[in-house]
Amino acid sequence: MDALVAQLQMQYRNYTASLYQQGFLDDQFTELKKLQDDASPDFVAEVLSLFFEDCVKLIGNMARALDQTGTVDFSQVGASVHQLKGSSSSVGAKRVKGLCVTFKEYCEANNYEGCVRCLQQIDIEYKALKTKLQDMFNLEKQIVQAGGKVPQVDN
């Protein structure tokens, strides 16, 4: 049993570290994790689910805005990107955030091509993140089920 836990913990550690290393997450996620305590055991999951909901909504918005033939309301897109940037930086979704920054610049430059490309990338990126995080949560769950403790991972 302990061996399983240790193995799972090891796996978890490696997996999380790889997430950081590959730039999916940053310190903010660590901070977020620190915020999770006994009072709110599912805090991270809650926040992340909020974030992904946001992503779906905002990306949908942006896609609609950019889908318009004729004039594209870049300011509207920009506002959405800004929101997305804010929420992604809050959860520490580093790659999404980086893409948002680029996206925003394209928006300000009224670069339609760039915007569309960025939007696609963001879409891919957040979905990838979602999968990764899902895996991570699954691991966590397994650890907990195995009676272990989720280890703290510093970068």
Next chain:
Amino acid sequence: MSIACELSNPNLKKTKAAESSVGKWIIISKILLFRVFCGLLCLSALICLCFSFSSCICNNKQDEAAESSSSSKGMLFRNQNVSRSEIDAMLSLFFDSNQVTSFECRKESNDPGMLENYGITCSLSTRVEKEEEENEEEEAKKIKRHVAELMSSSSSSFEENEEGVHHELVVLFYVMNKWHWWWLVLSVLVGGHVIFEFHQRKIEVSSFLQDKQQCKRSGRWRKNMLRLGILAGVSLSVLWFWDTNEQLLFQRKETLTNMCEERARVLQDQFNVSMNHVHALSILVSTFHHGKTPSAIDQKTFSEYTERTNFERPLTSGVAYALKVTHSERERFEKEHGWSIKKMEIKDQTLVAGFDPAPVQDEYAPVIFAQETVSHIVSVDMMSGKEDRENILRARALGKGVLTSPFQLLKSNHLGVILTFAVYNTNLPHDATEEERLNATIGYLGASYDMPSLVEKLLQQLASKQTISVNVYDTTNASSVIKMYGSEVGDMSEEHISSLDFGDPFRKHEMHCRFTQKPPIPWLAIMPPGFALVITLLLGYIFNEAINRIASVEEDYQKMMELKARAEAADIAKSQFLATVSHEIRTPMVGVLGMLKLLMDTDLDAKQMDFAETAHGSGKDLISLINEVLDQAKIESGRLELEHVPFDLRFLLDNVSSLLSGKAAEKGIELAVYVSSNVPAVIIGDPSRFRQIITNLVGNSIKFTQEKGHIFISVHLTSEVREPFETEDEILKQRLGSDETSCNTLSGYPAVNATGSWRNFKTFQDHSCDKKTELLVTVEDTGVGIPFDAQSRIFTPFMQADSSTSRTYGGTGIGLSISKRLVELMQGEIGFVSRPGVGTTFSFTGVFGERERDSSALELLDQSIQEFQGLKALVIDSRNIRAEVTRYHLQRVGVSSVDIASSLATASGKLVNLDLVLIDKDAWNKEEYSDLLKEQPSTRPSPKIILLATFTTPSELSEIKSSGLVDEVVMKPLRMSVLICCLQETMGSGGGKKRQTNRKPKNLGKLLRGKKILVVDDTAVNRRVADAVLRKYGALVTCVDSGKAAVAMLKPPHDFDACFMDLQMPEMDGFEATRRVRDLEEEMNKKAECSRKWHTPILAMTADVIQATNEKCIKCGMDGFVSKPFEEEELYSSVARFFDK
């Protein structure tokens, strides 16, 4: 004067107009003042003018009066004289000759007609007759007096009358004058006022218009006013001139009239008197020749009498009496007289005497009596001369004296007239018919007047005969005027004509008077107005110049302002451009660097790694360059403000040295930091800027120092340097004591002594030491030095020593310029001394605040410091200064007792009871040392030996360590943390490693515990995170998702202690929401004045922290901002401002 005042009007008004923006009341008071002043000025001018004018007039009047009175007096006197002489003659005649005459006279005086006819003479004679019984002499005197009285009274009444008229005239003129001056001044004032009012209204209307326009307009207005003023001045002076001239001309005319009239009257009077005498003579003849039988008069008596009374008729050249003889009587007459009647002949208009008997005529008028002067005409028939005949006929028909027209007199060649009186045999009534008169005629008395001599004589008696020329004309026949006297000289333009009445109504005579000279140039009229004109023009010129000057100055000013505005705009634009561009470059650069960093983390082979690292390094350089440019721009636009926070200087220097030690070590340069023990541990200032300066200077030093030597940073108080003899600081002592370049330095290489640059600092020149903590920082290097010719422009931005420098060493040359600005911001000075080839030493001062040692700041290290207290240490170093630096570091960590020895040999005595021996690697001699150790008694634990190394290769290091002689090797530069760490290891005191617990969060928790905080964010994620973070610190968090909701929640009264607000939100963004909240609060504050003031701290949450956003936040009423996601420290410092009270 009035002109001056008027001219000053526009300017005064102008200045007022200009000041109108300053304050209305000032203007009003100024207007009042100005008006009063103007009024006073005008009044005084007026008074002056009136006074001068009236005095002038009065003078004239007096002059005239004096003249007229004198002339009238003279006239009176002359009249009196004349009458006196007349009377004398009369009396002498009466009294001398016989008394019968008087009786006769008395008898005849009964006849009313006679009485009337003979006027004064008769009355006189009656008076004389009445008072005959009394003393004759007295009588005569009395009469004389009486007559004199009579005459004087009449003449004085005339004088009075004349003067009265004159006076009236003058008064009229004076009044007219006065009024017209008043009117002028009044009209000017009113005109000025109206224009001023109009202008003021215009200014009020256009006050909001452009300054420039107004300026131009005012300039134009001033010009117009000036023109108006000059016009008024010129017209005034012309008017004045005209007025005065008119007056003068009037006076002249008046004078001419007076003189002419006077002459005419005198001539007339004289003539009349003379005529009366002739008349009297005719009566005499009628009385004594015809009234007596036999006749009492013969030729002899007549001639004698006439000769004797000739003085009475000074104007007559002679008198003669001719008898009326009809043709029937001729023969008898001729017989009776014994001569025949002769005919008057005129030859060549000269000779009179006719010797031919007169031709037969109805009637003859032979002369029977004649005065001696004209005795040649006795027996000549007067009827035969044409003029005489006409005269005789007229005389007897009229019964009055008649005159001939002027003709050449016989004998004398002068023009003359003949006066003829008819002698009647009876006393004819006054209204006798012509027939009666003709019948009663018995003879004719004629007198010839020599006109030129007559007038000449008269004029001789009168004053100012030179100035006036007189002509007398006979104008009986208007078509052919005969000139009787005078010459056609003098000023023909002015002439006064007075009619003369010589008692003959048939004849008309006129006297023409004119001035002999042309009127003189009227200087009196020209001068004052001329002066006024000149003054006006001068003033006009002066004001014109002034106005032009004002205009040009204003124009210049406008230009300057424009240029200034443009320059400022350009400067701001430049700074903004720099800031923007820098910012814009920095953002992607961060991305580039981040990506490079990520790239380096991936699996790369050595080559790729090298490329990536190079790219990363270059990017970092670029970022730092951009930061510098940004700094420069900020400083230039004055936006850079220094912070005032407490910081630990030594700690900061440790950081700097650790940061730069890598670079220094690469180059093999020794880096050391020394801070004088007098410098307070915690000072207040801007640590990051201070650090920037030091980094700049040290960075430069590293850049320019090659492979040898050292860089030495030392900090002292300026007060220490001021009082060099009291200082105990070894380094300072050494520095002050040495020459310009000294070899006794950190590394032994010569360096330039910093004191050279200190001398130029002002802070050492004034000896007031009351400043706050003023630090003197010196950075000494042994680099290439700065060429002398480049030293002057070292602090100029983008200017390097020479262009080759940048090629060799890189860099932009902006660092020193920024450093200088920063030092200036710290109220300090920066300077340097440099010698090419030796090195450069930069020094700068800075004023900092001092604070009590912050216990918490060093709390962290306190424990470890306490561990080392009481330790005894020995520093073995061949370099004195380096040893001092080591001592300084040891003392910092609490090792209080530190000895210094220059080498092992000299230290041998001091090795007892030591806990620590620090040996510099330069002084390290393995053999010597191992020998020494062997000698040591092993009773005591031997002192721990620490080797201080500047740069060692790892192999060297391991070799030393493995020798077992050394307990620990410490790499320089020394730092507190390194030293503590090393000591702890050496001394074996394993202090709690997990000391770095979160202390601040605890504080933050304390701060925020129980506080109600509102979080406003439209993004759920952000909301949740912020909520969690704040909750962690114990705050009670409420979340809302829009600006509107936030405003609703924050509508007072509420119980939130603070609000975190996102800036970018749909519908209502953070700025707008804050503004509304502030409005609501203000409203509330107004309503409930005394109760608590509502001001909820609102902090912006923003992802992009740039200056502009920050400013905007403050502008719309926010209290600060925190960046998203929250960072503990930032959150703490932001929140602490509101809750840490």
